Amino acid sequence: MTAAVSIQHLSKQYGAFIALNDFSLQIAAGEFIVLLGPSGCGKTTLLSMLGGFIEPSFGQIVIGGREMTHVPPAKRPTATLFQDYALFPHLRLIDNVAFGLRMRGMGRGERRQKALACLETVGLASEAQKKPHELSGGQRQRVALARALAVTPEVLLLDEPLGALDLKLRRQLQDELKSIQKQLGTTFIHVTHDQEEALAIADRIVLMNSGQIEDLGTPQQVYLNPRSRFSAGFMGEANFLPATVKAIHSDVIGVQTEQMALSLPIAAFKRITPAIGQPLSLCIRPEHFMRAEQRFSLGSALVQSCDFFANHWRCQVLYGGHRLKVYRPLEAPPKVGQMLDLSVPKECLVVLKDE
Ligand code: ATP
Numbered sequence: 001m002t003a004a005v006s007i008q009h010l011s012k013q014y015g016a017f018i019a020l021n022d023f024s025l026q027i028a029a030g031e032f033i034v035l036l037g038p039s040g041c042g043k044t045t046l047l048s049m050l051g052g053f054i055e056p057s058f059g060q061i062v063i064g065g066r067e068m069t070h071v072p073p074a075k076r077p078t079a080t081l082f083q084d085y086a087l088f089p090h091l092r093l094i095d096n097v098a099f100g101l102r103m104r105g106m107g108r109g110e111r112r113q114k115a116l117a118c119l120e121t122v123g124l125a126s127e128a129q130k131k132p133h134e135l136s137g138g139q140r141q142r143v144a145l146a147r148a149l150a151v152t153p154e155v156l157l158l159d160e161p162l163g164a165l166d167l168k169l170r171r172q173l174q175d176e177l178k179s180i181q182k183q184l185g186t187t188f189i190h191v192t193h194d195q196e197e198a199l200a201i202a203d204r205i206v207l208m209n210s211g212q213i214e215d216l217g218t219p220q221q222v223y224l225n226p227r228s229r230f231s232a233g234f235m236g237e238a239n240f241l242p243a244t245v246k247a248i249h250s251d252v253i254g255v256q257t258e259q260m261a262l263s264l265p266i267a268a269f270k271r272i273t274p275a276i277g278q279p280l281s282l283c284i285r286p287e288h289f290m291r292a293e294q295r296f297s298l299g300s301a302l303v304q305s306c307d308f309f310a311n312h313w314r315c316q317v318l319y320g321g322h323r324l325k326v327y328r329p330l331e332a333p334p335k336v337g338q339m340l341d342l343s344v345p346k347e348c349l350v351v352l353k354d355e
Contacts, residue, residue, distance in 0.1 A: 004026070004027060004028055004029045004063075004064065004065070004187075005025075005026075005027040005050070005061070005062070005063050005155060005187065005189070006026055006027075006060075006061070006062040006063075007023060007024055007025045007026075007027075007046075007050075007059070007060075007061055008024050008059055008060040008061075008062070009022050009023070009024055009058060009059040009060065010022075010023045010024070010046070010049060010056055010058070010059030010060070010061065011023070011056065011057045011058040011059055011211075012042070012045050012049065012054065012056055012057050012211075013057045018211055019042050019045045019211055020042045020045050020046055020049070020056075020211045021042075021210070021211035021212050022058075022059075022212070023042075023046060023059070023211070023212065023213065024059075025206060025213070025216075027187060027189065028187075029064075029185075029187055030185045030186070030187055031187055031188075031203045031204060032178065032181050032182075032187075032188045032190065032201060032202055032203045032204075033187075033188065033189045033190065033202065033203065033204055033205075033206060034190050034191075034192060034197070034198040034201060034202035034204075034205050034206065035047065035189065035190070035191045035192075035206050035208060036192055036193065036194075036195060036198040036202075036205055036206065036207050036208065036234075037193065037207055037208035037209055037214070037234070038193060038209070038234070039193060041208040041209050041210060041211065042208055042210075042211040043191040043193075043208055044159060044191060045211075046208075047080070047157050047159055047189065047191050049061065050063075050078065050155070050157055050189060051073055051076065051078050051080045051157050052068070052071060052072055052073035052075075052076050052078070053073060053080075055070070056069060063076065063077055063078065063154065063155060064077055064154050077153055077154035077155060078153050078154070078155045078156070078157055079100075079148040079149070079151050079153035079155075079156055079157070080148065080156075080157040080158075080159065081144055081145055081148045081156065081157070081158045081159070081161045082144075082159050082160075082161070083159060083160045083161060083162075083163045083164055084164070086144065087132040087140060087143055087144060087147075088132075089131065089132050089133060090131070091131070091132075092128065092129050092130065092131055093119060093124065093127055093128050093129070093130055093131070093132070093135075093143050093146075094112060094115050094116060094119065094128040094129065095115075096132070096143055096147055097115035097118050097119055097143065097146045097147045097150050098111040098112060098114070098115035098150065099147065100147060100150055100151045101114055101115065101150055101151065104151065114150055115128075115146070115150055116128060118146040118147070118149050118150045119143070119146050121146065121149065121180055121183070121184075122142040122143070122145050122146045122149075122176070122180065123142065123176075124139060124142055124143060124146065127139070137164060137165055137169070138165055138169045138172070138173060141161060141162070141164075141165065141173065142173075142176075144161070145161070145177070145180070149180075149184070149186070153186065154186070154187065155186070155187045155188075155189060156181075156186055156187070156188050156189070157189050158177075158188060158189070158190040158191065159191045160191055160192055160193075161177075161190070162174065162177075162192075162197065163192070163194075170194075170197070171200075174197055174200050174201050175200075177190075177201060178200070178201045190202075195234060195235050195236065198219065199219040199223060199235070200219075202218075202219055203218065204216065204217060204218055205217065205218070205219055205222045207222060207231055207234060207235070209230055214227065214228060214230055214231055214234075215227040215228065215231035222235055223235050223236060224348075224350075225270055225271070225350060226238075226271075226283065226350065226352070227271055227352075228271075228352060228353065228355065229281055229283070229352055229353075229355050230355075232283045232350070232352065236285065237285065237286050237325050238283055238284070238285055238286075239283070239284045239285075239286065239322075239324045239325060240281040240282065240283055240352075241257050241258075241281065241282040241284070241319075241322060242257065242258065242279065242280070242281060242282075242354060243255040243256060243257045243262070243279075243280045243281070243282050243351075244256050244277065244278065244279055244280065245274045245275060245276055245277060245278045245280065246261065246276070247276070248274055248275075248276065250266075251265070251266055252264060252265060252266065253266060253268075253269060253274045253351075255280065255282075255351075257282065258320050258321065258322075259298070259299055259319065259320045260298070260299060262296075262298075264346075264349060264351065265346050265347070265349075267346075267347065268346070268347075268349045268350060268351045269351050270350070270351075271350065271351065271352055271353070272351060272352070272353055274351075279354040280351050280352065280353070280354055281351070281352045281353065281354045281355070282349055282350075282351060282352075283349070283350040283351070283352050284324075284344055284348065284349060285348065286314070286324075286325040286326050286327045287312070287327045288344045288345065288348040289326045289327060289328070289342060289343070289344055290312065290327050290328060290329055291344065291345045291348065295343035295344065295345060296343055296344055296345065296346045296349070297341065297342070297343045298319070298342040298343060298344065299319070299341075299342060300339045300340060300341050300342065301317035301318060301319035301324065301326070301339070301340050301342050302317060302318040302319075302337070302338075302339060302340075303315055303316075303317050303334045303335065303336050303337065303338050303339075303340050304316045304317060304318055304323070304336065305336060306328075306333065306334050306335070306336055309327075311330065312327040312328060312329060312330060313327065313328040313329075313330065313333050313334065314326075314327055315327070315328060315334055315340070317340055317342070319342065324342075326340070326342065328340075
């Protein structure tokens with residue numbers, strides 16, 4: 001069974017320092033939620049409170065309709081997967097996975113069957129008789145996942161579980177985690193500071209900053225329509241151009257950048273309500289300079305550097321007094337010193353508050 005999680009006004013204070021600040025979030029049953037954010041923003045603190053390892057200063061946690069705020073970890077319908085696999089070195093994999101079931105009083109035959117089924121889920125049933133030291137790092141983390149799943153948690157809490165693995169293995173295990181989560185339908189709450197990981201696996205990303213929610217939505221929403229400059233910059237490369245609102249019409253907003261006057265579609269103003277004289281930031285992702293449809297000219301810029309990035313060229317250009325990052329298609333490598341016409345599809349411009 002899966003569970004909905006309701007977090008209401010949750011806070012954690014250490015003396016005068018607020019690690020989590022009035023945090024509220026509703027999570028649907030079966031959702032894959034990723035808590036993303038820079039080091040120290042409160043991700044682990046939140047996860048530890050959901051697991052019952054840290055007592056909240058204020059607020060409430062409800063899991064599957066049951067009040068859990070002060071319930072000890074072993075009595076919660078949660079299991080936690082940590083970055084360091086914490087397997088018992090002297091136990092075979094099957095006994096490692098069955099350990100929690102033994103603690104819960106399940107009979108030997110039944111727990112071995114369940115442990116084998118969980119090892120099967122993570123693709124390690126054939127290794128069941130091995131010991132942890134005979135495995136690779138990735139395999140050990142799969143065993144730890146099998147062990148966490150064996151107790152059939154309603155919510156699995158994952159604290160940077162792939163953080164210790166090399167990039168290639170991490171990408172592979174991300175795909176596996178996502179497909180196992182969809183297959184089981186268990187609610188996953190996964191902590192990472194890797195935005196590519198968040199984009200790859202989340203149903204919804206919760207971007208955190210200083211103990212609060214900075215942005216929230218599907219990967220597409222958060223990446224393409226960030227709520228703030230912090231969010232745009234954290235989720236990937238972004239350019240910001242200062243501008244001022246000059247005119248407001250029913251379907252377009254006139255803005256003035258340092259370089260030119262632009263008529264922006266009203267759709268670009270999803271995050272703020274325009275007001276005459278208001279200072280703004282125009283957010284443009286570097287890859288949007290590569291898109292062909294309905295282009296919107298921003299004038300030209302001087303190419304200062306151009307580096308090969310496997311599936312595109314990554315250029316630094318000088319646009320007025322601003323240095324921008326611009327991606328160009330492989331078939332059209334710009335030369336350093338040349339002038340490059342910059343244009344983007346209208347729907348890719350996002351107008352943000354000037355912070
Ligand atoms: P990381 O990605 O580095 O693990 P995080 O987002 O998980 O960071 P937390 O571990 O939740 O961050 O910590 C949030 C803040 O709370 C940090 O500034 C940390 O120093 C502080 N903090 C955590 N535990 C304690 C504690 N026991 N006493 C005092 N401050 C603490």
